[in-house]
Amino acid sequence: MGKLESLKPRFLNHVMDLVREAGIDVSDWANLKGGIKNAKSNPKYCYNWAFCGTDVVVLNIWYNSIKENSEQISLSDNLRETSRSESTKGIWKDRAKKFDEAVRAAFLNKMIVRVIINEGQKRNGDSKDTEASEVKFRHLDSLAWVVSSYNDSSGQFTLSRGIPYPKTADQFDLDPHGQALAEKKPVSGEAFVRNAEVRRLVLNRAKGKCEYCEQTGFQTNSGTLFLETHHIIPLSEKGDDAIYNVAALCPNHHREAHHGMNAKTIRSTLTQRVTNSQSTET
Numbered sequence: 556m557g558k559l560e561s562l563k564p565r566f567l568n569h570v571m572d573l574v575r576e577a578g579i580d581v582s583d584w585a586n587l588k589g590g591i592k593n594a595k596s597n598p599k600y601c602y603n604w605a606f607c608g609t610d611v612v613v614l615n616i617w618y619n620s621i622k623e624n625s626e627q628i629s630l631s632d633n634l635r636e637t638s639r640s641e642s643t644k645g646i647w648k649d650r651a652k653k654f655d656e657a658v659r660a661a662f663l664n665k666m667i668v669r670v671i672i673n674e675g676q677k678r679n680g681d682s683k684d685t686e687a688s689e690v691k692f693r694h695l696d697s698l699a700w701v702v703s704s705y706n707d708s709s710g711q712f713t714l715s716r717g718i719p720y721p722k723t724a725d726q727f728d729l730d731p732h733g734q735a736l737a738e739k740k741p742v743s744g745e746a747f748v749r750n751a752e753v754r755r756l757v758l759n760r761a762k763g764k765c766e767y768c769e770q771t772g773f774q775t776n777s778g779t780l781f782l783e784t785h786h787i788i789p790l791s792e793k794g795d796d797a798i799y800n801v802a803a804l805c806p807n808h809h810r811e812a813h814h815g816m817n818a819k820t821i822r823s824t825l826t827q828r829v830t831n832s833q834s835t836e837t
Contacts, residue, residue, distance in 0.1 A: 559623040564674050564692035570603075570615075571596045573695040577606040577669035584674050603632075604650045605657035611669060612661040614654065614700075614714070615693075617676045628716040629703070634658070635710025644685075658712050662705035663755060665720040670696045707756065707798070721763035722779040723772070723804070725754055729781075754784045761803035766828055767821060768808055783809040787825045803828055 556670060577582045584601075585594040594736040595601065606613040621630050637643055637651035661668050675691035696716070703715040763780035764771050772782040788794030802825045804812060812821045 562672055563618055564672050564694040567692050568694055568699040570601050571595045573671050574606050576612050578611050579606050605654040607657050611667045612657045613669045615671045617677050618672050629713055631713045633711045652659050655710050658702055662702040672696055673691050680750045724757040724779040724781055727783045753785055753798055753801055754800045757784055757801045757803050765805040766802045767804055785809050785812055787822055
């Protein structure tokens with residue numbers, strides 16, 4: 556039996572039990588008429604596609620949507636499109652929106668994802684006249700997943716099974732004076748306040764490797780991989796504090812990008828690579 560085949564559910568477990576097993580508090584499920592007796596069928600929760608805890612996200616996915624190649628098991632989708640479709644039934648739009656928000660939160664905060672794998676008759680399309688999906692079997696995958704990519708503009712994402720997030724840090728993480736959430740404005744002389752979320756997204760995109768030389772950053776005493784975030788077009792030259800204008804670089808190439816003879820070449824190369832990276836995630 557292959558790895559993917561082994562993930563196929565063969566029992567019909569209750570969603571509440573699986574969400575609890577994943578580490579999310581389900582005590583509020585009993586807050587309805589009938590109390591704990593009817594908790595597992597609480598419509599406020601039992602049909603949801605995503606559940607968020609403080610450090611874990613649980614997502615309902617379909618077995619037939621999972622792909623396997625020689626290196627990994629993954630799933631790619633875009634629930635934001637579903638949430639915005641005029642033809643989608645209202646309740647499905649709301650569930651899709653919450654799913655997208657949960658995926659985004661997991662990506663930004665490097666949260667572990669546990670997946671409930673469903674097998675059965677998945678509805679064909681999002682039309683309001685389409686019959687609802689019917690789950691015949693479901694279980695909680697024993698292995699954690701991560702959101703390995705997420706396009707903040709489109710909502711396109713990829714979930715990957717069993718691949719941990721690399722722990723990363725940049726120069727502002729090591730500088731207690733550099734962690735202010737950004738407004739793009741000068742604070743004194745040539746200093747600008749950087750957006751912490753942009754830095755985090757860029758470090759996630761780089762996955763611990765310099766986006767110029769592709770070498771892995773060095774490991775700090777805390778175990779994180781260190782890279783420096785760099786504005787390709789400087790803020791002082793009206794460059795945007797946005798992921799398409801920020802790259803993660805090893806310290807050597809960061810200094811060279813500012814002061815080296817090859818600075819123009821590095822800027823041109825980074826512009827092309829970051830643009831390609833963003834379009835690939837779309």
